[in-house]
Amino acid sequence: MSIFRFPLLVWLGIGILIVCLGIRQSFGIFMMPISEYFGTGREFFSFAIALQNLLFGVFQPFVGMAADKWGAKRIIILGAISYAAGLYLTSIAVEPSMLYLSLGVLVGLGLSATSYVIVLGAVAKVVPAQHTAKAFGLTTAAGSFGMFAMIPGAQTLMTHFDWQGALQAFALLCTAMIAFAMFMKSSKSSEQSKQALDDSQTLKQALSEAFAHKGYWLIHAGFFVCGFHVMFIATHLPSYLADKSLPASSAAMALAYVGIFNIFGSYFWGVMGDRFNKRHVMSALYFVRTLVIGAFVTLPVTEQTAAIFGAAIGFCWLGTVPLTSGLVRQIFGARYLSTLYGLVFFTHQVGSFLGAWVGGRIYDHYGSYDPIWWSTVILAFAAALIHLPINDKPVARLAMQN
Structure with a gap:
């Protein structure tokens, strides 16, 4: 199937992810100005973002169940409202503790209702199984385009105005x-409608x-490592480069390249x-990550x-998303993908929190990021080994339907 023949719902999902994940991946840019504004150390902002990611994961299975029951459209609209409220309340906060509610709880809830789990769950219901990973990959790539667009945008806005x-x-x-979300419909192909009827x-x-x-459970373990990697790098890379006496523009450009x-x-x-x-x-993806991170912490910055x-x-940042969600869909089917992948994503967010x-x-x-950098190398290598023994054949229930 050509990407241009994907259903409209796929392209609407792409638009949602561009906004949702583009904003989310820019939060690392805000660490130093917000920490300086409130006169706190970096751990304060780090914990607010960590809480956001943990609650993102905690909410995710329940939001996924709601989407499986009532459809993605309503869930995404409610999530976008929560997301916007969290960002606005953060901008007018006068006490640092307010960020735990705004940037932590409200944005965490908003993310859980507007990001991969909900969008990919909706996509899985309108795309044939043999093209699932490709559709998931294209949809995942949208979040990356948002990151490319939003991070320089955030830097420009802070330069001309302020972080608020x-x-x-x-x-x-x-x-x-x-x-x-208003234009999303939960239409299904005839093949998938038949499967839904046959599957009680x-x-x-x-x-x-x-x-x-x-x-x-091995899929859970691998996705935990992914969460640990991406949130550590997205949150702390700007500060790490600043510690190496590089200009702020280099951090923005590095994340834009990501x-x-x-x-x-x-x-x-x-x-x-x-x-x-x-x-x-x-x-293979995790082996590539092992080499890339190992080389970065070894070579001069x-x-x-x-x-x-x-x-x-x-290049290997969120390639785990179409593969992980694709594995869950391949093994267990599409009907409860938002729920089952939502649980896997919770484990991902535990890794993100840490x-x-x-x-x-x-x-x-310690006054240094070196210990945590080397731990990411070890975790990447472990994740590469974890996926090898997974039995990825469809469960007996799906095999009987075929």
């Missing part, structure tokens, strides 16, 4: 997600089936997941190496 004005502009931008599995049965599958190269990387890994065994492709690192890590928070805590304690 930048967050208020982003709050206003959240209304675009509402507009996209309940949510409780789906959960029991997944929890009894060893491969499902975004633009992930556009190609997400689609590439998704296509590879349709052509080859997804678990083997996933292992310059503007050039920072840019190269951004491009290289960007990556954001521990990074700041390690820095404040």
